[in-house]
Amino acid sequence: xxxxxxxxxxxxxxxxxxxxxxxxxxxxxxxxxxxxxxxxxxxxxxxxxxxxxxxxxxxxxxxxxxxxxxxxxxxxxxxxxxxxxxxxxxxxxxxxxxxxxxxxxxxxxxxxxxxxxxxxxxxxxxxxxxxxxxxxxxxxxxxxxxxxxxxxxxxxxxxxxxxxxxxxxxxxxxxxxxxxxxxxxxxxxxxxxxxxxxxxxxxxxxxxxxxxxxxxxxxxxxxxx
Amino acid sequence: xxxxxxxxxxxxxxxxxxxxxxxxxxxxxxxxxxxxxxxxxxxxxxxxxxxxxxxxxxxxxxxxxxxxxxxxxxxxxxxxxxxxxxxxxxxxxxxxxxxxxxxxxxxxxxxxxxxxxxxxxxxxxxxxxxxxxxxxxxxxxxxxxxxxxxxxxxxxxxxxxxxxxxxxxxxxxxxxxxxxxxxxxxxxxxxxxxxxxxxxxxxxxxxxxxxxxxxxxxxxxxxxx
Numbered sequence: 001x002x003x004x005x006x007x008x009x010x011x012x013x014x015x016x017x018x019x020x021x022x023x024x025x026x027x028x029x030x031x032x033x034x035x036x037x038x039x040x041x042x043x044x045x046x047x048x049x050x051x052x053x054x055x056x057x058x059x060x061x062x063x064x065x066x067x068x069x070x071x072x073x074x075x076x077x078x079x080x081x082x083x084x085x086x087x088x089x090x091x092x093x094x095x096x097x098x099x100x101x102x103x104x105x106x107x108x109x110x111x112x113x114x115x116x117x118x119x120x121x122x123x124x125x126x127x128x129x130x131x132x133x134x135x136x137x138x139x140x141x142x143x144x145x146x147x148x149x150x151x152x153x154x155x156x157x158x159x160x161x162x163x164x165x166x167x168x169x170x171x172x173x174x175x176x177x178x179x180x181x182x183x184x185x186x187x188x189x190x191x192x193x194x195x196x197x198x199x200x201x202x203x204x205x206x207x208x209x210x211x212x213x214x215x216x217x218x219x220x221x222x223x224x225x
Numbered sequence: 226x227x228x229x230x231x232x233x234x235x236x237x238x239x240x241x242x243x244x245x246x247x248x249x250x251x252x253x254x255x256x257x258x259x260x261x262x263x264x265x266x267x268x269x270x271x272x273x274x275x276x277x278x279x280x281x282x283x284x285x286x287x288x289x290x291x292x293x294x295x296x297x298x299x300x301x302x303x304x305x306x307x308x309x310x311x312x313x314x315x316x317x318x319x320x321x322x323x324x325x326x327x328x329x330x331x332x333x334x335x336x337x338x339x340x341x342x343x344x345x346x347x348x349x350x351x352x353x354x355x356x357x358x359x360x361x362x363x364x365x366x367x368x369x370x371x372x373x374x375x376x377x378x379x380x381x382x383x384x385x386x387x388x389x390x391x392x393x394x395x396x397x398x399x400x401x402x403x404x405x406x407x408x409x410x411x412x413x414x415x416x417x418x419x420x421x422x423x424x425x426x427x428x429x430x431x432x433x434x435x436x437x438x439x440x441x442x443x444x445x446x447x448x449x450x
């Protein structure tokens with residue numbers, strides 16, 4: 001299991017060091033450092049969530065997903081398995097990563113640039129709300145799976161523990177803003193707050209958003225209302 | 226020449242209508258509508274600027290660029306001619322559009338996503354400042370051209386007439402902010418002001434930035450300090 005222990009995020013280490021330094025100096029913590037949890041911002045590349053049935057159709061009877069890398073949210077992982085997504089106009093995206101564990105709904109999350117490359121118009125949706133979103137065909141080594149609907153662009157969002165929501169003064173469904181600094185910095189508005197006791201504070205943005213500000217491990221991040 | 230007359234930008238038409246409506250109602254113009262010029266925001270996809278020499282090496286002795294489409298800035302055009310850009314690791318981008326007229330410097334402008342796809346680390350630069358930026362090989366129907374340096378990510382910027390700069394209270398080299406609204410709205414910070422009597426007010430953002438906010442013809446835009 002050692003190989004599967006994730007490297008702690010830079011933001012987590014910095015947060016702990018900052019808290020320790022201020023405590024040793026006997027100085028009050030600045031607002032950001034006094035947050036119950038570090039602010040972790042991660043780019044979510046295109047991926048899909050699948051049902052056990054879809055995994056079996058794509059990879060064979062009885063197949064179960066293999067953990068490739070554990071993600072920051074507890075129990076979530078990037079699987080070894082990938083599929084090819086075939087869209088309209090004979091265009092395809094290969095190596096679409098599956099995120100596990102399996103869910104009870106099939107959903108493909110693409111960035112805007114992916115949708116343009118495929119020639120697919122996709123709606124901006126929060127995860128799980130796939131009704132009426134376009135479908136696609138997924139191809140795996142054992143067969144294909146026809147997704148009737150569920151290709152979306154995921155609304156940018158923050159996973160928050162109730163303690164984080166309390167600290168920032170927000171509740172589930174509220175919108176916040178995220179400033180990403182640097183020489184091509186920007187402020188992402190309409191960042192959806194998702195609150196659950198199982199969540200660790202983590203912001204998910206897509207590749208377009210990450211590239212627009214050239215997000216790096218040392219990019220200054222600020223979350224505010 | 227009729228075929229080359231550009232369709233007026235939606236922003237230009239809206240600006241004129243807004244000014245006319247307020248005048249007929251006898252009401253004072255709101256700040257944005259009282260601006261000397263409409264706020265036009267355009268996505269600049271990857272492209273290159275070439276010297277006459279480079280064009281001849283790529284397309285043949287005596288070749289001159291053909292106008293495909295006039296751009297919003299007076300005298301600037303997208304050429305019919307495109308080249309293939311070959312980067313390191315045998316990766317290439319085909320159909321890289323040449324913008325005319327020719328300049329006295331060769332420069333390739335890519336979005337962050339393009340650079341990642343090529344496996345090329347490129348600096349964020351203002352146009353014309355290409356020193357030390359990576360090179361590449363360009364391929365045309367008549368030959369290839371080795372660009373020793375000049376592949377950059379163009380700093381997001383506003384072309385401004387001195388009257389625009391006066392209205393917004395900025396000078397050349399200042400930075401402004403641009404809010405792009407909608408359901409995945411954002412504020413681009415560090416938007417460089419470029420001021421010249423030959424310029425028409427126009428903001429250039431790249432494809433990553435345009436996709437990040439899903440820029441559409443009716444996206445509300447606000448330029449501020």
